[in-house]
Amino acid sequence: MKCARKKDQLVHRLSLLEVQSIVTPLENSAGLAVMAVDCGFDMMPPLSGSIKDKKRWTWFTMIIKQRYEDDQRVEVTKNYLWFKAGGEYAKVPFEGHKFRRFSSNLSGRNSTKAEQRAVEEYMKTIYRIAHDNFGDRVRHWTGGDDQAGLYDWPEVDKSIRSYDEVSHLFPLPELPISLSKIEMQQPDGPEIPGAIRPAVADADVLKGGGVLFEIRSQAGKKMGMVARCDIAKGTRILCEKPLLITQNMGLKMLEEGGVAAVKLKTLTKQQRRQFMSLHNNNFPVRYPLFSRGTFRTSRATGPGPGKNSPPPLGAVYPTIGLINHHCLPNAHSNWNEERQQGTVHATRPIRAGEEITIAYDLAGGGPSKARRKVLSDAFGFTCGCGLCSLPPFQLRVSDGRRAQLQRLGETIGAPVLAGRDPVAVLRDCRSFLDLLYEEYGEDPGILAARIYFDAFRICASHGDRTRASVFAGRAYEIRTVCEGNDSPGTKRMKSLMQDPASYAAFGAHSDGKKTPGFVPVNLTSDLYEDWLWRQRQ
Ligand SMILES: C[S@@+](CC[C@H](N)C(=O)[O-])C[C@H]1O[C@@H](n2cnc3c(N)ncnc32)[C@H](O)[C@@H]1O
Numbered sequence: 001m002k003c004a005r006k007k008d009q010l011v012h013r014l015s016l017l018e019v020q021s022i023v024t025p026l027e028n029s030a031g032l033a034v035m036a037v038d039c040g041f042d043m044m045p046p047l048s049g050s051i052k053d054k055k056r057w058t059w060f061t062m063i064i065k066q067r068y069e070d071d072q073r074v075e076v077t078k079n080y081l082w083f084k085a086g087g088e089y090a091k092v093p094f095e096g097h098k099f100r101r102f103s104s105n106l107s108g109r110n111s112t113k114a115e116q117r118a119v120e121e122y123m124k125t126i127y128r129i130a131h132d133n134f135g136d137r138v139r140h141w142t143g144g145d146d147q148a149g150l151y152d153w154p155e156v157d158k159s160i161r162s163y164d165e166v167s168h169l170f171p172l173p174e175l176p177i178s179l180s181k182i183e184m185q186q187p188d189g190p191e192i193p194g195a196i197r198p199a200v201a202d203a204d205v206l207k208g209g210g211v212l213f214e215i216r217s218q219a220g221k222k223m224g225m226v227a228r229c230d231i232a233k234g235t236r237i238l239c240e241k242p243l244l245i246t247q248n249m250g251l252k253m254l255e256e257g258g259v260a261a262v263k264l265k266t267l268t269k270q271q272r273r274q275f276m277s278l279h280n281n282n283f284p285v286r287y288p289l290f291s292r293g294t295f296r297t298s299r300a301t302g303p304g305p306g307k308n309s310p311p312p313l314g315a316v317y318p319t320i321g322l323i324n325h326h327c328l329p330n331a332h333s334n335w336n337e338e339r340q341q342g343t344v345h346a347t348r349p350i351r352a353g354e355e356i357t358i359a360y361d362l363a364g365g366g367p368s369k370a371r372r373k374v375l376s377d378a379f380g381f382t383c384g385c386g387l388c389s390l391p392p393f394q395l396r397v398s399d400g401r402r403a404q405l406q407r408l409g410e411t412i413g414a415p416v417l418a419g420r421d422p423v424a425v426l427r428d429c430r431s432f433l434d435l436l437y438e439e440y441g442e443d444p445g446i447l448a449a450r451i452y453f454d455a456f457r458i459c460a461s462h463g464d465r466t467r468a469s470v471f472a473g474r475a476y477e478i479r480t481v482c483e484g485n486d487s488p489g490t491k492r493m494k495s496l497m498q499d500p501a502s503y504a505a506f507g508a509h510s511d512g513k514k515t516p517g518f519v520p521v522n523l524t525s526d527l528y529e530d531w532l533w534r535q536r537q
Pocket residue numbers: 220221222223224291292293294295321322323324325326379380381382383384385
């Protein structure tokens with residue numbers, strides 16, 4: 001075969017730097033140099049159809065999807081991820097064992113610089129991710145004649161045709177599969193990625209987990225997510241569809257009823273196999289889905305209690321499910337109802353190498369003893385995070401603050417008090433926030449957004465448009481950081497900031513009285529805060 005003959009001459013291992021220049025100068029009819037792109041990479045030897053290789057491939061495609069989730073030119077179809085730039089669109093198939101070549105070509109004559117840059121960027125990035133995941137098996141080449149690359153084109157074409165033929169002969173099951181209360185969803189590709197976590201036999205670091213993070217082993221916690229680079233506050237780290245979601249069903253019922261285990265029996269053999277592999281092949285155990293905390297309930301963070309609040313929702317996520325818990329987390333996970341996806345955002349700056357953590361217990365958890373019980377009862381582990389591992393004296397200080405936060409939280413939530421004594425409740429809200437900042441530092445995350453919403457609620461129900469708008473604005477800012485600006489919760493805060501009177505209970509306690517709609521001027525920030533919280537008229 002031509003490819004074998006030419007292999008040693010034509011293909012050399014490229015470092016990432018060597019791939020920097022994939023644009024080849026050519027001459028146009030006027031003799032001017034124009035830039036053209038003609039390059040690609042081959043997978044040699046090809047992947048096998050083994051579960052291990054399938055897992056690695058699914059992981060690889062997921063990283064690419066995540067990298068380009070906001071790129072309009074990257075399109076997902078049934079069989080491929082398409083990169084719609086250049087003369088011939090490059091594509092990554094979802095079936096890795098048939099994959100031979102990723103390539104693109106672009107004539108310099110009819111293309112814009114932007115087009116060339118796009119092709120070049122796709123080429124470099126996909127090559128880098130492929131190389132990170134499959135090492136020297138991935139070989140880069142340039143030059144468009146039939147001698148470039150490890151395979152000849154008929155072989156590459158044959159592999160491409162086989163995707164379409166096979167998917168025609170064996171259509172993938174219709175997903176989501178509707179079950180009465182549980183839905184299995186197709187998360188990111190045609191395969192249900194129980195396969196998302198690649199089996200790595202000889203290394204416990206999964207390279208190429210994404211641009212921002214990698215999944216690697218963590219002492220005492222099996223795996224965890226670690227930042228690959230510095231991540232700015234508010235960055236969306238991850239966004240993914242769950243494998244399985246439940247609506248209107250408590251965790252207890254799920255666990256005690258063993259509902260999921262029963263429902264799994266209704267899945268096809270292939271789906272079950274994939275699903276179980278997500279749980280590290282530790283099936284069967286009593287409640288395989290929940291025993292390792294992968295399944296957790298999270299109240300979708302909507303605008304707050306009320307008939308429009310989304311129902312409680314639990315979900316199994318292939319990647320989010322690998323994030324460990326911390327009682328002082330640096331990230332927040334949220335269910336985005338509109339996208340029907342889970343998101344994870346950095347709630348404070350995260351340094352390269354730092355573990356990315358979220359709080360499983362969204363209520364903040366109380367003092368260490370109470371937190372330990374909740375985490376042990378609901379998720380089956382003893383928390384070993386930095387806060388829980390503090391020396392006793394320091395832990396006592398934190399416990400004292402958390403106990404106070406718990407007490408304040410209860411009074412703030414009492415509806416009678418909000419109607420009768422708004423000034424007292426606002427004072428409690430302010431104290432709560434002061435304590436929260438002491439405990440969590442300058443980025444307390446979603447808990448602060450909730451308290452600002454409570455303050456909004458109190459002011460709005462007393463017809464105080466001005467203060468209500470300020471509080472909704474603060475909640476909006478924090479939600480933007482924790483959930484992104486496409487989250488329904490964030491959007492709701494924005495609209496309440498713009499029009500507090502649109503709140504359903506606006507003026508419910510005001511007896512028709514209107515509060516003057518002006519903000520005092522020339523106040524120092526301390527005095528402004530006193531005015532805002534009604535600690536001074
Ligand atoms: C959702 S999984 C997270 C991924 C998990 N580390 C893995 O490798 O599958 C939750 C499990 O991780 C471990 N874990 C998470 N956070 C922890 C913490 N703060 N302390 C100890 N173990 C933790 C516990 O075993 C828990 O049941």
